[in-house]
Amino acid sequence: MVNFVEANTRQVQIFAKSETQFFYKFLHFIATSVRERRLNGDRGRAYIKEMLHVILFYGQINLPIIKPEEILTENFQTFLQKYPDVFQECKTHLPTRPPYTVLLDAIVEIKGTRNAEDVLRCLLDLTDKMDVTNDEGKQCGNVLVSTVISCCNFNDVTTNYFGASVSCMGWKQRKAMINILCCKTWHKDISWAVCVGNTYNEKAFTFPAGVCSMAFNIYSSAKATEQKQRIERAKARLQRFQMIRSRNIANILEPFGTLVPREPCKYCFIMFPDICFDPSSHSHNAGKWEYGNCAECESLSQLLYSDENIVQRLKRETFTKTPEVLLNEKYNQLKEYLEKLNFNFGNRILYYNNQA
Numbered sequence: 243m244v245n246f247v248e249a250n251t252r253q254v255q256i257f258a259k260s261e262t263q264f265f266y267k268f269l270h271f272i273a274t275s276v277r278e279r280r281l282n283g284d285r286g287r288a289y290i291k292e293m294l295h296v297i298l299f300y301g302q303i304n305l306p307i308i309k310p311e312e313i314l315t316e317n318f319q320t321f322l323q324k325y326p327d328v329f330q331e332c333k334t335h336l337p338t339r340p341p342y343t344v345l346l347d348a349i350v351e352i353k354g355t356r357n358a359e360d361v362l363r364c365l366l367d368l369t370d371k372m373d374v375t376n377d378e379g380k381q382c383g384n385v386l387v388s389t390v391i392s393c394c395n396f397n398d399v400t401t402n403y404f405g406a407s408v409s410c411m412g413w414k415q416r417k418a419m420i421n422i423l424c425c426k427t428w429h430k431d432i433s434w435a436v437c438v439g440n441t442y443n444e445k446a447f448t449f450p451a452g453v454c455s456m457a458f459n460i461y462s463s464a465k466a467t468e469q470k471q472r473i474e475r476a477k478a479r480l481q482r483f484q485m486i487r488s489r490n491i492a493n494i495l496e497p498f499g500t501l502v503p504r505e506p507c508k509y510c511f512i513m514f515p516d517i518c519f520d521p522s523s524h525s526h527n528a529g530k531w532e533y534g535n536c537a538e539c540e541s542l543s544q545l546l547y548s549d550e551n552i553v554q555r556l557k558r559e560t561f562t563k564t565p566e567v568l569l570n571e572k573y574n575q576l577k578e579y580l581e582k583l584n585f586n587f588g589n590r591i592l593y594y595n596n597q598a
């Protein structure tokens with residue numbers, strides 16, 4: 243029992259450190275971009291508020307709660323005075339996306355490009371700076387960094403939409419976040435595909451031909467060291483597939499950490515079987531995660547938001563339960579998980595507005 247408590251305490255400490263490190267590195271990235279005029283001040287402020295809110299919210303739904311003053315180790319009072327709404331609403335309002343997704347979105351805006359190499363290089367560089375140190379002084383990865391990144395495009399390899407797998411500590415928190423993404427954030431057709439996957443283990447619709455998707459495992463230096471052997475095995479496998487495009491990206495990014503191309507999992511393949519996945523294979527991993535956890539949901543959702551033409555060309559299937567019924571089930575699940583996490587959302591669920 244003592245060991246369990248100690249291990250749990252250590253995990254909570256790593257999580258709190260991850261939150262602190264993630265927030266301050268993000269803050270530095272945004273502040274530098276504003277100073278160098280690559281991002282305007284209002285956008286910078288909106289990003290900082292959104293990130294601060296989701297980080298503090300994650301602290302609130304952790305068991306035990308991690309208080310804002312434990313996360314903000316520098317200038318706590320300054321933040322409190324500057325963004326009082328964030329400190330109030332992290333206890334009552336939900337975020338709309340996980341921290342790593344906010345970071346990815348900020349990079350695309352700041353870099354002003356949808357070129358996969360440019361965006362992923364910057365992401366990997368920042369990810370590398372987010373490693374934390376455990377109580378034995380050993381470098382380890384950051385809990386808020388996603389395991390998988392994906393990008394997709396429609397007949398144009400220079401215009402990519404990016405996504406990250408859902409990163410959270412704890413399975414209840416992860417389920418709550420997937421439900422938030424389904425109920426509030428993702429394009430309604432992607433939310434529906436996730437619901438249909440969950441309920442029927444089938445696809446909800448067929449994409450028009452020309453949608454391509456690549457996915458990568460992302461490793462910071464510390465993570466890469468930890469998992470070096472696994473990466474070597476994945477690379478050997480990749481070379482057999484001769485996926486030239488993916489390999490070039492992986493090689494270019496090598497000095498900072500590593501991106502290793504990965505195949506879609508079984509769930510993505512069930513939901514989106516007609517997409518051109520790179521790399522692809524005939525066997526698909528049945529992950530320990532659930533429908534909606536994957537990076538592909540976020541990137542494909544962004545693709546649909548960007549192009550109404552693709553939405554119009556989706557060939558939808560019909561099911562006994564309508565999309566409204568399925569989404570309502572997700573909404574009720576979200577409320578249940580928030581209750582389990584002792585998060586007091588009041589009479590109805592509200593989302594934090596970083597533009598206010």
Ligand SMILES: [Zn+2]
Nearest residue numbers: 506507510536
């Ligand atoms: Zn997947």
